[in-house]
Amino acid sequence: MTPFDFYFDYRSPYSYLAFTQFRTLAGRARFKPFDIVDVMQRTGNVPTSVVCAAKNRYVRTDLLRWATHYQVRLVRHARAAHIDTRRLLRATLAAGLEREQGSAIAAEALFNAFWRDNTALEGVEDVAAVLAAAGLDGHALEGLMDDPATDSDLNTRSAEAAELGVFGAPSFVVGAAMYFGNDRLDFLRQHLASKP
Template sequence: MAADLAFYFDFMSPYSYLAQSQIRPLAERTGAVLRYEPVPVRRLMERVGNRPTTMECQNKLAYAMQDMGRWAAHYAIPFAPGAKLRQTDAGLLLRGALAARDKDLIAPYTHLIFEALWGEGKDLSEPGLIAAVLDEAGLLGAQLMEEASDAARADELEKAADLAAEKGLFGTPSFLLGGTLYFGNDRLGFLEEALKRQAA
């Protein structure tokens, strides 16, 4: 039986961007069934008493930017966050992921948004700009953005943060394999080893 692998992410998490570039091929190599779980990371952190120290400490932020660049080079992927990154509505992108999941489009939606935001530096600060990026890839941009504006989607995200906290999560990217948590882009090696042991 194929292993169930849950990938918890927030689009504003650059380490989630790095991890998403590797998680699909990892799942294919190990035969795992990959499940995408959008979660508002700041809400999750508030619930469990975690703090965004990278944003609070300028020295740590400067180091993190260098570290992300090293990882991107290691993975041979672009890393070019855009000038409008801080104006991006993370909640809207996450609600769009929920709408995409209902249409079995969450995998392409997730990877497209991550790559546009962090790899290509595209301006996603307005719904119309997001819809245009999605439409270019044939992903029903206007429809997904309309559904993402439904207030019920915001409630879904709040519940997602609650459930993630209950499962022991405290940040993103996180991966759940059975009841075992793996946190961070730099734990993908351990995750793959565990998946291979389980498949043996």
Template sequence: MHKTVDFFFDLGSPASYLAWTQLPGLCARQGATLRYRPMLLGGVFQATGNASPVMIPAKGRYMFTDLARFAERYGVPFGLPPGFPVNTLTLMRGAVGTQLRSPERFEALLAVLFNGLFAQRRNLGDSAALDDTLSQGGFDPQVFRALAADEEVKAALRHATEEAVERGVFGAPTCFVGDQMFFGQDRLDFVEEALRQGASSRSS
């Protein structure tokens, strides 16, 4: 049975960004397929009674410091956009729409949006900033917005978010290796360990 990692994420989550910078390489090392599972984090919070760490100032300050430490360890640019947290409803709908209608461009879109938010530190909740970022990345803003307004796309995002909650997700990022769940970008070593153990058990 082929190894897979289901990666549930929201573009507005800085921890999801950091996980995104590492997971492709991790999966390549272990011969695993990375399955991108966009979801709406606000919907997950509402369904589970969870909330963003920024709602608790002391926790939020620590989280940002900790994320910056990991970014330095990973060697990737990292900063928060103005107005953080960003409303990602349009972003996530557009991402799901691209995944459904133009899957060959989906990973390139993730790079444009994740880097726009956390490397270039642009508030992509702002229409002008989003349009400019999409255009610079080679994507048509009008096509993106049409996807975000598509009823089938909206339903797909709702379904993905509901599935995440049903599987036990309460925040982002969350990874699954088989039935094993790993929450947080700081648990990627456990994700890799689970992939290695899965390979060992199948070869024994």
């Protein structure tokens, strides 16, 4: 299967929605977590659905439409404002270092915990428990997800994403082609299907 790079931040509901459709793609995702606030600052992007009240209202409706279309559950986490999403991103990076496919396993568990199941994610032990339930070594990851070295790695990866041209989430990169947004999945699907 053709690999594609999936640039995401757990704060992005559209990243979650896109993720739920990966099983329908003729490609294999390589998970590239990045800090969306950092990347937006680096690229001069702004979160328009945050600064524009009309767009914010529209996005709420749009998200429900997509969730219905995909037949997936999507709920805003009741404690979202209290969750350190950089910790979730760092945990995903650490999981990738711990074992092959670790980032993919962590991403699925954390996306579902954040956007589907409303699972506790406020403390390090909460995140570790979610990862352990997914079959990862939660105890080992508990010690890595807040490590300054892991935080530095996240900063480096965010800078690299911006240098590549990524300006928001979700973004998908296949070779020299980049597709931005859940609503560009059909273009990604066509691109992947055209590969031998």
